[in-house]
Amino acid sequence: MTSSQSHRLASGGLIDRSASLNFRFDGRTFSGFQGDTLASALIANGVKLVGRSFKYHRPRGILTAGSEEPNALVELRTGARREPNTKATTAELYEGLEAASQNRWPSLRHDVMSVNQLFAPIFVAGFYYKTFMWPAKFWEAIYEPAIRRAAGLGRAAGVADPDHYDKAWAHCDVLIAGSGPAGLVAALAAGRSGARVILCEEDFALGGRLLSDGGTIDGVPAAEWLSRTLTELAAMPDVRIMTRTTLFGVYDGGTYGAIERVNDHLPSPPEHQVRQRLWRIVAKRCVVAAGALERPIVFAGNDTPGVMMASAMRTYVARYAAAPAKRIALFTNNEDGWRTVETALGAGLQIAAVIDARPDVSAAYRSLASKGGFPVLHGSVSGVDGGKDGVRKIAVSLAGGARAEVEADGLAVSGGWNPAVGLTSYHRGRPKWRDDIAAFVPDGAPPGMVAAGAANGDFGLGACLSQGFAAGVAAARDAGHSGKAGTAPVADDEAFSLTPLWHVTGKGKAFVDYQHDVTASDIELAQREGFESVEHLKRYTTLGMATDQGKTSNVAGLAIMAAVSGRSIPETGTTIYRPPYVPVAIGAFAGHHRDETFHATRLTPSHHWAMEQGAVFVDTGLWKRAQWYPRAGEKDWLESVTREVKAVRGGVGFCDVSTLGKIDVHGPDAGAFLDRVYINTFSNLAVGKARYGLMLREDGIVYDDGTTSRLAEDHYFLTTTTAKAGLVMQHLEFCRQVLFPELDVQLTSVSDQWAQFSIAGPKTRELLKEIVDPAEDLSNEGFPFMGAREVALRGGIKARLFRISFSGEMAFEISVPARLGDAMARNLMLAGAPFGVTPYGTEALGVMRVEKGHVAGPELSGTTTAADLGLGKMMSAKKDYIGRVMAGREALVAPDRQVVVGIKPTDKARRLRSGAHIIPKGQTPGPGNDQGYVTSVCFSPTSDQWIGLGLVERGRERIGEIVHAHDPLRGEDYDVELCNPVFYDPDGGRQRG
Amino acid sequence: MRIVCPFCGERELGEFTYLGDAKPVRPVAGASEDEVFDYVYLRDNVAGETSEHWYHGGGCRAWLKVARNTLTHEISAVEPAAGAGARQAVK
Numbered sequence A: 001m002t003s004s005q006s007h008r009l010a011s012g013g014l015i016d017r018s019a020s021l022n023f024r025f026d027g028r029t030f031s032g033f034q035g036d037t038l039a040s041a042l043i044a045n046g047v048k049l050v051g052r053s054f055k056y057h058r059p060r061g062i063l064t065a066g067s068e069e070p071n072a073l074v075e076l077r078t079g080a081r082r083e084p085n086t087k088a089t090t091a092e093l094y095e096g097l098e099a100a101s102q103n104r105w106p107s108l109r110h111d112v113m114s115v116n117q118l119f120a121p122i123f124v125a126g127f128y129y130k131t132f133m134w135p136a137k138f139w140e141a142i143y144e145p146a147i148r149r150a151a152g153l154g155r156a157a158g159v160a161d162p163d164h165y166d167k168a169w170a171h172c173d174v175l176i177a178g179s180g181p182a183g184l185v186a187a188l189a190a191g192r193s194g195a196r197v198i199l200c201e202e203d204f205a206l207g208g209r210l211l212s213d214g215g216t217i218d219g220v221p222a223a224e225w226l227s228r229t230l231t232e233l234a235a236m237p238d239v240r241i242m243t244r245t246t247l248f249g250v251y252d253g254g255t256y257g258a259i260e261r262v263n264d265h266l267p268s269p270p271e272h273q274v275r276q277r278l279w280r281i282v283a284k285r286c287v288v289a290a291g292a293l294e295r296p297i298v299f300a301g302n303d304t305p306g307v308m309m310a311s312a313m314r315t316y317v318a319r320y321a322a323a324p325a326k327r328i329a330l331f332t333n334n335e336d337g338w339r340t341v342e343t344a345l346g347a348g349l350q351i352a353a354v355i356d357a358r359p360d361v362s363a364a365y366r367s368l369a370s371k372g373g374f375p376v377l378h379g380s381v382s383g384v385d386g387g388k389d390g391v392r393k394i395a396v397s398l399a400g401g402a403r404a405e406v407e408a409d410g411l412a413v414s415g416g417w418n419p420a421v422g423l424t425s426y427h428r429g430r431p432k433w434r435d436d437i438a439a440f441v442p443d444g445a446p447p448g449m450v451a452a453g454a455a456n457g458d459f460g461l462g463a464c465l466s467q468g469f470a471a472g473v474a475a476a477r478d479a480g481h482s483g484k485a486g487t488a489p490v491a492d493d494e495a496f497s498l499t500p501l502w503h504v505t506g507k508g509k510a511f512v513d514y515q516h517d518v519t520a521s522d523i524e525l526a527q528r529e530g531f532e533s534v535e536h537l538k539r540y541t542t543l544g545m546a547t548d549q550g551k552t553s554n555v556a557g558l559a560i561m562a563a564v565s566g567r568s569i570p571e572t573g574t575t576i577y578r579p580p581y582v583p584v585a586i587g588a589f590a591g592h593h594r595d596e597t598f599h600a601t602r603l604t605p606s607h608h609w610a611m612e613q614g615a616v617f618v619d620t621g622l623w624k625r626a627q628w629y630p631r632a633g634e635k636d637w638l639e640s641v642t643r644e645v646k647a648v649r650g651g652v653g654f655c656d657v658s659t660l661g662k663i664d665v666h667g668p669d670a671g672a673f674l675d676r677v678y679i680n681t682f683s684n685l686a687v688g689k690a691r692y693g694l695m696l697r698e699d700g701i702v703y704d705d706g707t708t709s710r711l712a713e714d715h716y717f718l719t720t721t722t723a724k725a726g727l728v729m730q731h732l733e734f735c736r737q738v739l740f741p742e743l744d745v746q747l748t749s750v751s752d753q754w755a756q757f758s759i760a761g762p763k764t765r766e767l768l769k770e771i772v773d774p775a776e777d778l779s780n781e782g783f784p785f786m787g788a789r790e791v792a793l794r795g796g797i798k799a800r801l802f803r804i805s806f807s808g809e810m811a812f813e814i815s816v817p818a819r820l821g822d823a824m825a826r827n828l829m830l831a832g833a834p835f836g837v838t839p840y841g842t843e844a845l846g847v848m849r850v851e852k853g854h855v856a857g858p859e860l861s862g863t864t865t866a867a868d869l870g871l872g873k874m875m876s877a878k879k880d881y882i883g884r885v886m887a888g889r890e891a892l893v894a895p896d897r898q899v900v901v902g903i904k905p906t907d908k909a910r911r912l913r914s915g916a917h918i919i920p921k922g923q924t925p926g927p928g929n930d931q932g933y934v935t936s937v938c939f940s941p942t943s944d945q946w947i948g949l950g951l952v953e954r955g956r957e958r959i960g961e962i963v964h965a966h967d968p969l970r971g972e973d974y975d976v977e978l979c980n981p982v983f984y985d986p987d988g989g990r991q992r993g
Numbered sequence B: 001m002r003i004v005c006p007f008c009g010e011r012e013l014g015e016f017t018y019l020g021d022a023k024p025v026r027p028v029a030g031a032s033e034d035e036v037f038d039y040v041y042l043r044d045n046v047a048g049e050t051s052e053h054w055y056h057g058g059g060c061r062a063w064l065k066v067a068r069n070t071l072t073h074e075i076s077a078v079e080p081a082a083g084a085g086a087r088q089a090v091k
């Protein structure tokens, strides 16, 4: 059943009456039109009650017509796309829209939690701190879940977000926030001057208050001027207008954040399109023409559905042709509020009365009242009689002390206007108070930013046009563009005479912060309890801390605090403004960086070949590396890895080690440079030889290791660990550019240029002979251990060959240009087939390095010295190098340091686990006798048991000692023996043979 | 935040890596432990104008000396850091 649009006006509005849209709210079907928001469509259908309040579950209606809305928050959409706390006032209507009210049970009209109101005395300011303090353990178990159920907002979808989000950059000369009259003329002026302009408008329609308030510009109706202006702007190629886009933050160096709701006006994004796009806009200048927000007056019952901001009411009537009420009363303290009366009368609605807090009303409006036949009451609203069905009667305290009553079904309220000072205050600029408008205006805006028009506290249409235009011209000029801008459009300024009124005392709850249910008496209580500072007031009462960030409540709240504490409003001051101006979905900040595209993926040159082999891959940093190559019939990873290790030790295998960082070091001072960055000496390394090197940080702790080879007198080839490849490059560039600029040396990262394979095992030389040009001498004499040189391959390709071994076997590493990496893997398989060549992954690589006692990432932990790793003898005493002096500090050379040692369980069948703590045998484990821990473990096929390396206090002096492994994480306790870390071929004969 | 690299032009923060205070100068070989300790660890906590080392790793790989105000985040000068951190040692 589609109910009729009972409150839709017969004509007018910027809606497309030919495009009817059906939607559902709390299960009921309604209809609206293209051009409606969910709020305007609900109003057109006579719906007044749209939600329950946060704390007291009070019935709430629609207060505003924009992104400042504190009340009309709904769960929009269903299933995975359900989004809680969506403002009905900005949600565009589309066919099939589904929304549900929040924070009520079982239904909006019959909400059992509204009994919270009866217990209101315990929900006063600070009640969380006062009521739920003891006993402490009750907090998580009882209080918090109960409070969350009773007081809260909407429900998150609870499943993964199915939509995509994008992130993009844009650059311009002049960025403009807002498309009201000030923003549009700023764009016009800057565009005509020749500047590149971006204008962001959060609404789906351009024009700002012109869409609701009309007026006359350059002698023509505002609508006509608007369409003429938009046509001119559209014809400017360097002016980009972005609707549905909110500028939410300002960052250093003229960088701005904006959120574009690309497809939120559709049921779901079209295929291959994003839902929202996060923009980072870099602008030389920014004109904030974000307008002003009308502010409520605090009085008893001011949250009754049907009480609405006066400007919002005229927006619903004029822009959406939807009547929030049929008999309207206005409560105002300024001239601007009366424009709602004009609009309502023009639309044929009835005015019940105007309650004006000022002593005088202009002659024009007095005659409007007499013509319209409604009374003007000088006084204020002291109470509202009504409930979930809306306003019924309004109680008025007249200036003379008498009381009056007004029958109406809607109450428009205008307490004046607050310029939108958010953007201008995000760099800690404190807005300054202007008495004539009783409002804060921007001050101390970030560099390059100015406010214009209503955002600057100048509300008249004429002022908006002249200021916006001047700001546009100036911004373009500052950005280097001074073409002919012409002259500013002109319009009259409306009168804006205001007598400040913040709070009308009376019986009943008077709300300051609607979304967080903070009342005037909460603020008074905070003052009595000593929370007078605005920052304390905010946190104690939660004023302004809801998702609307207090857009309608902050100024009224501090005005009340000022009154009760006997200070002026500027003395009381504002809290610090922080972005974002509107809530921004986390998904938009993440963009495409989620799931498998969370980060970039680097593939080794042999990746596709390894995939064909059925390799299992492991993520190491950005890399995908082959971890092992399972074969049919193998029951688990251990079986595969053990086979790979045995194949290498008994024959030959190969492994892609291209992920190592590779740096070419060139120049006459290359050797001297390496001497300063490594603890050992490289300047005396012979051409054609490789050497293992160790780098320290300047604080004396080990930084990285790897082999470096001298390929020519002035050319070294340096390798780093996979994990530190980028950081070592950065460190070496720092040493080269900043510390040692006198050295003639250059660094080139060649990590991606070379595919590198380790070929290991006793049959390595036989395999290599099949690949390398027969003219190359690979004999032990012709290519000895730690040899390194360029060789020709069969077919003429040049490769670099290094006789280095990580596995302890006779081994070479061979480098070919990266594009040949795939072919190299395939050729090794072909050439190696007669020798049973076996590809092995990082697990087997790791097993063989532990068997051989080589240190790696777990031992290079950022806490170990060269001596801790058993490499202290490498530290040259003949030269200066990075980290040398600090490495000599007392604690870093203390004899009781934890040093690398081999570890094996005394029970050969037991599995050793890394992370287990080492405790002296027979002692009860505790922090006082914790002597270290197991760093690396593997199942050693060679030893036929689990073995490992560890960092253990005085470990090298305790070889043979039985100690206790304590693993509280896994609940394991067992005895282990400390042993030589080189489990396999300790004298190294195999790798030299 | 944006930094004007003298080699690449104005670039976004994400292309750069911050190292720290550019004022401490690495002592020459043979310096005492105390001198090196000061160089490695002692830093002023400046509210105002500072000189910092930044690395343009997402661009030209130059190490830069950036004059930045820690109160306003304003960058007043950027120059190549070459030689800025070391006493010119005799070759």
Ligand SMILES: [Zn+2]
Pocket (backbone or CB within 6 Å): B005, B006, B007, B008, B009, B056, B059, B060, B061, B062
């Ligand atoms: Zn650069």
